Amino acid sequence: MSPRSALWRSCRGVGRSVAAYRSDRRGNIALLFGLLLLPLIGTTGLAIDYGQLLTARTTCQTAADAAALYASGVAKALIQQSDGSAASVASAKTEAQTRATGLFNAHVARMTNVIATGGTVTVAKVGQRIDALATFNVATRTSFGGIFGVRSMNASGSAKSSASMPLYTDLYMALDVSQSMGLASTTAGAKSLFTLIKTMERNAGNSGATGCVFGCHVVQTGSRLASSYQSIAGSAVPPITLRIDVLRNAVNKTISTAQSDALAAGTSNYRIALYTTGLSSANGTTYSLNQLAALSSNWNGLSAAAANIDLGPNNGGGTGDSYLKEPLTDLLTKIPTSGDGTSQATSRAYVIIITDGLRDVKGSSCTSGHCTAAFDPAVCQSYKNKNITVGVIYTTYLPILADPTTGSSALDGNYQSLVQPYVSQIAPNLQACSSPGWYAEASDGPSIDAALAKMFGQTTMQPQITN
Template sequence: MFRNFFRSQRAGVAVISALSLPGAVTATGGAIDFGRVVQLHDQIQDAADDATLSTIAVNSAAYKAGVSMNADGTISGGSTKAVTGFTAGYTPPGDVSNVTTTATVTKTGTVMTANMTIKATYKTYILGLIGIDTVPITVTSTSTATVPPYIDFYLLLDNTPSMGVGATTADINTMVSNTPDQCAFACHEGDKPGTDYYAKAKSLGVTTRIDVVRKATQDLMTTATSTETLSNQYRMAIYDFGAAADAINQTAPTAYKVSSLTANLSQSSSDAGTIDLMTIPYQNYNSDRQSNFISMLSSMNTNISASGDGASSANPQKVLFFVSDGTNDGYDCGYTNGNSCRRITPIDITTCTALKARGVRIAVLYTTYLPLPTNSFYNSWVAKYVSPSSQIASQMQSCASPGLYFEVSPSQGISTAMTALFKRIVSVVRINA
């Protein structure tokens, strides 16, 4: 009886084992084959990503072809390059077959996109025992490259008499200590050749704001030259407020062209070296109304044509690069603040808004108006806009396009700030996997 009982138990176990065997095989085989599929997928993905990235990498044939296109569409030869790149970078192992590759490489605006899809078949190991002989594998890869934009820069540099103030507190103190009326301004007066405060600043080794702006502008040309990735990618035009106050229209002045729009940045640098403080024929000429920002910005609005998308040299983006201490002092009989037809205020942003509405980006570098406690004009008309309200800084920032505003004291580095602004403008250049 006992012998029969145990024989019956062994038979039951055998039956249970037989019934559970397919499940065990499926589970084990599934784990092994699933792990292999993941491994193969990752290998194919890496090869596909390498192929799409290299297809539109800077200086690749497809990249150059895309840059030269003046319209959206398929980039000639791009898909062939992508497929060839994948084939060269991936050799299927013995358990992978039926590998098919399709690719498209296109340009839309300033963005080039390489898309690739790879399909393959994996021959299973263990799962084949239960009738699952193959598993499909599908991989997609997309890489994009932003075409370095063609940009026309229009520099408007404030060279009015207020830019003759010392660049640093030390420079200001030197001027104040060495002038009988404790004047911090290096006034450039035509009726006192060689004896005006401009000449005194030079003899004392004082650096003025305009000196720093001039050097910073030349440094900017060097940065632009080293940053270019395309031939003639950047063009520069330089304007200031005029070399001589008595040679400009006082009621409606226009920006004076220092250097015409050109891709010859070496020439632009040379022209920038001629920028100097505006001369006045004599002290208090035209009630010192030489900083008419409204007229100057309106003039630049006329000089700068509509902005393009920057995708080609024929359709460049447009950027106004405005460097100033931000204090308007101009002829304006429609506005009164105690002086007849004289407007002394922070910058009016009306024209800034009009420029931005036309697609022109505005980069503003505000050269901080340092306190001049010994100067009666500053105390009467400017101090209230500097502290505690900071209206000058606030208005200059409102004039700028988002992210394109810097406030910097000359002693902190105008050149560094101009370079940082430039790099921020062109920072859209990148490749993303």
């Protein structure tokens, strides 16, 4: 074989080897894997590190949610239990923030792989709304992020909670306890009392007994009976419920409702005062505003005071005992201007007047022994000028229209002369006295109870204009 042939074959073999090497892909996979291994490890590691950050953030978010809810609740409770002053509100907010921050820290204390956490709780009072804001920052240590120069990861978040506070409210009850509140509280009771009195008069030797109910229901000089109608009604079988009994029970029920609401809400934002209007003393001729209970949220004390609600003194000469304008004028001096209710110093003020709307008249305008007139609403405007809401419950009379024993006409003569001429004026005058939506007529015991319960409910639900 010639040299040229040998060289040619040799070159052709080298070419084949080069071509084979160039077409061989087996080593490329390993090479590519080696080149991509580090980025793959880094990326997977970052995903793991990010997952740890998300876990830490979720834990912190849960802690922030709990802290915000706790802070607003604590602040609300502490403020409600205080006098509502600026100092007590500031103290309550600080205490709520401290407690809530401690709660946040307790939640996050067991987290692992965490470089640092920071939680802040702030509480603000906006009107009667308590706002709590919990914010946090958390940093976690990376395991693989260092490959790319990432040594830690950070996250932040927040949670907000709001709680509404009831307004501070002061309720003054002005109760007419004149002797007309000693009348029966229902028509059936009035008829029973009428019949009972007529029988007792006849048994006492009064052949002309009329069964008088109105204007002769108290022991007076020369009375035909030795007992007041109140004692007679109480000793009847079964006892006859009088309007004063209904009034006492209704006021006590209102106090019990206020106490239940206060205990449920953990608040002392509600206070009640009890006053009665009438004569200063038996056989007296001057009016009296009698304080049964000063403004208070001492529910036991208020209940004890309400238990003492009874008919006031009467004038044995039969010249009347129903004073309204003068005692209400005195009461006005004891009530500050009504505020917005955001603190005890700026409490909303309400007066609920419960009366039959008939007043006695003395002096030169009265030419007989017993003169009456309809309620004078002029004093009520003075209350409204102080932004005080005035509620009026008109306890209407239940006249006996027919003698239950004979069926004949039995409209009480005293009713005809003392009440009937003013019936058309009483309701309009009392309605003019009341604030819009704060007037009710109650003709019997159940309706007196219902009317007072409704008005009490309105004191806690009345809308307020806010900016």
